[in-house]
Amino acid sequence: MESGIFDSHAHYDDRRFDGDRTELLDGLFASGKLFAAVNCGCDIASSERSLRLAEAYEGVYATVGIHPHEAENATEDDYLRLEELCSHKKAVAIGEIGLDYHYDFSPREKQKEAFIRQMELAEKLGMPVVIHDREAHKDCVDIATSFNGVTGVFHSFSGSAETAKILQKAGWYISFSGVVTFKNAKQAVLAVEAVANDRLLVETDCPYLTPHPYRGERNHSGYVEHVIAKIAEIRSESYEFIETLTRENAKRFFGIERVVT
Numbered sequence: 001m002e003s004g005i006f007d008s009h010a011h012y013d014d015r016r017f018d019g020d021r022t023e024l025l026d027g028l029f030a031s032g033k034l035f036a037a038v039n040c041g042c043d044i045a046s047s048e049r050s051l052r053l054a055e056a057y058e059g060v061y062a063t064v065g066i067h068p069h070e071a072e073n074a075t076e077d078d079y080l081r082l083e084e085l086c087s088h089k090k091a092v093a094i095g096e097i098g099l100d101y102h103y104d105f106s107p108r109e110k111q112k113e114a115f116i117r118q119m120e121l122a123e124k125l126g127m128p129v130v131i132h133d134r135e136a137h138k139d140c141v142d143i144a145t146s147f148n149g150v151t152g153v154f155h156s157f158s159g160s161a162e163t164a165k166i167l168q169k170a171g172w173y174i175s176f177s178g179v180v181t182f183k184n185a186k187q188a189v190l191a192v193e194a195v196a197n198d199r200l201l202v203e204t205d206c207p208y209l210t211p212h213p214y215r216g217e218r219n220h221s222g223y224v225e226h227v228i229a230k231i232a233e234i235r236s237e238s239y240e241f242i243e244t245l246t247r248e249n250a251k252r253f254f255g256i257e258r259v260v261t
């Protein structure tokens with residue numbers, strides 16, 4: 001019988017896993033705690049690393065894309081290479097793409113240009129997208145929903161319950177991270193209440209966003225149990241219900257049929 005966590009957003013290629021990556025992933029899969037993880041690219045190099053990880057682990061899948069932080073530096077060659085990477089059989093979405101008005105590492109016009117360009121690629125290839133939206137809710141939602149043929153997930157959702165409702169009505173998924181376990185997460189709690197059963201996903205965004213009570217430590221997929229437990233509490237459901245629901249939703253969203261014996 002299938003069981004375990006589906007971590008819809010991770011960065012196991014991050015340097016912070018260099019010392020124990022194999023041991024950690026082997027352990028999470030062997031224990032049955034982790035069903036699958038999607039490792040997300042942020043530029044061409046990390047997209048390629050994500051695909052290498054996906055080749056090494058049956059339960060790891062990859063997204064390929066150019067993060068808003070990297071928008072300014074992306075070259076024409078990068079976009080050509082990105083399209084090639086999309087044809088890899090374990091590339092399940094284009095991402096993470098979007099807008100980050102918190103750090104503004106790339107000028108906003110460049111961020112929008114890169115976002116729109118990758119939405120166009122998703123439309124052309126019929127792939128879903130993984131959206132990074134930091135303090136850019138309005139522009140992100142406007143651009144994302146302006147493409148009728150493309151849907152995806154807003155990762156580590158930080159918008160309002162109203163925004164969540166608009167997105168799910170348009171066919172989008174909402175993913176929650178360790179942020180929902182933080183003490184001041186009032187808006188996230190309202191959003192968790194607003195999301196429909198069939199639109200809900202969970203994630204680590206590891207090594208970042210470690211849930212309470214491990215906040216400050218390096219995050220990993222095993223800690224998603226604290227995110228699931230918090231969501232279960234907010235929605236008055238059992239842990240098992242939310243774990244199964246988010247696993248089934250992620251399989252459907254990413255088009256994954258993993259056979260576990």
Ligand SMILES: [Zn+2]
Pocket residue numbers: 009010011040096205
């Ligand atoms: Zn991420």
